[in-house]
Amino acid sequence: MVFECQKLPYKREFTSTVVSCEPSQIERLVQGKKEKIPAFEVILEDTIFFPEGGGQPDDRGFLNGIPVLQVKRRGKDAVHFLPEGIDIGAQAVGVIDWERRWDHMQQHSGQHLITAIVDTLFGYKTTSWWLGEFVSHIELDTASVSDVQLQTIENKVNEKIRESTSVEVEEYEGDAIPQQVRSRGLPDDHVGPVRVVTITGVDSNMCCGTHVSNLSHLQFIKLLHTEKGKKNKTNLFFICGNRVQAFMNRSLERERQLTKIFKNGPEDHVDLATKLQASVKVFQKTLQALLKELAVVQAEKIKVEKPKFAVVHRKDGDADFASALIAELASEDITLLVTVGEDNNGQMTLVGQEEVVSTLGPKICSCLAGKGAGKGKRFQAKVTQLGPSARQQAETILREYFQ
Known part of the structure; x- marks a missing residue:
């Protein structure tokens, strides 16, 4: 199971032959409710559309100008779900949503780096991870992570980014996988060679996802916060690359708005908000007393x-x-x-x-x-x-x- 999207993750367009096209259904959110809508399952000889897996969402884009609604892996095939069919044997020109792909590459490679550094520094294993729409998180097998540890991890991962550490992908057959490679196991329906993603001098890990070729492409990693997870574990929330810039832009806009409201600079916002909250509580108590009298x-x-x-x-x-x-x-x-x-x-x-x-x-x-x-x-x-x-x-x- 090695598709062109995994071999050439920076490729944005491709042409492939349609192998099959069958009527199907797809579950979509319609006005907040899940409904099944008609679709077609299109399988190509190869694809640059990544099918969801390994914690990474699927790619989106167009095939012959038709929107790709979803991509799923089925054994050795990547199944593209389209609202319209394409003739079997026809040449399909695919164009992926590059911003979505690039974001997923940054977050996934960032996860690998954070997981490796946390394990190396503190021995906390990653038991799962989630690539969210705005923020992602890693589930760590530890009851807590201190603020000092978070800062140490953030400093180390960004040090590796500044060093422009290379990321390489190799394919192995069966027992040829090196013993030092980390893995949480393969899917039951896995077919074909196994991919190993190696961050030079840092980590080697079995993975089906798309990754950057150099850690410098991550730009920066920001660890946001932690929260208590299930079964005495800890969820570590983070953002990478372009998401850091978007996060900063949103934060600065909120800061500008608060400056207008408080008519004071950002350094006074917390103090002013605390005083305002105290005033509101007093007002609420007074109002409650007056309403009861009324x-x-x-x-x-x-x-x-x-x-x-x-x-x-x-x-x-x-x-x-x-x-x-x-x-x-x-x-x-x-x-x-x-x-x-x-x-x-x-x-x-x-x-x-x-x-x-x-x-x-x-x-x-x-x-x-x-x-x-x-x-x-x-x-x-x-x-x-x-x-x-x-x-x-x-x-x-x-x-x-x-x-």
Whole structure:
């Protein structure tokens, strides 16, 4: 299983003969849901499209101008999934999405380098890795990695990049693989020679992915952070190459925006944000106290009027306001509808006799476009229509019931 994409990872275009083309299906996200859509499975004599494997996603691009939706390995073949078919025996001209390929080459070679350096320095083995859309991570067989260790690893990997260390790929048959080569095993359906990726003087590792030919092509590796993984392991997050520049650009833009908001330089941002957060907490506590006092006042007014039902809405209210109002009226024989929040994001609570609540709760919930449930003398729901019109409909339901 050695395709042209693995032999010549820097190649961007190629021509190959179509060996087979069969109707198929492919699973895609359509409006956030997975759906199967029609597709064609196209197999070529050879390909520069990398089929997903070894933790590396597949390549994308075009075959004869037709978008390549997905590429998967099946035994010795790379299967290209297209929305249209191509005649068997026809010549297919392929053009890969080079930015995607180049990014994957940088991240994958960066992973090999980090894995080797971590093992050499601290003996932590890599048990798996994930090449994400923006950030990748390596799962290390250790409970933790200290900040000092992270800095040591980052310094060492970037030292190897500055040395322009070469990366070579060799192919071996069966038992000819050198003993020092690292491996987590081959897929059950592996066919053909085994590829070994060697970072000169650093590491040799069995791998099917596409890699840079020199570590200088990685430009720079930034270790971002770690988090606790599964089974007492640690996930180490990193970015390489062009992703570092993109990360810096996003960070600088956020810094510019914060400078405008705080009207102070970046060196003061953390201090100002801390003070602002403390002020917000004080404000929230004050607001909560005022809302509870307001709930008591509102309840006293309702007690004086002694209505069969009451409707109370506060746009600036919350669940605590509703609870305080309901508690103040708990001893009164009044059906109470309390709504709080914004017109498109609020809450409703209906309390009263169990028969009234079970009858009117779902109706009122429906007119306020909400989802909730009733239990005994209370019906609660999150609602998305709290405008004047919707609230008027809810009040009408109550009024008609008590006529």
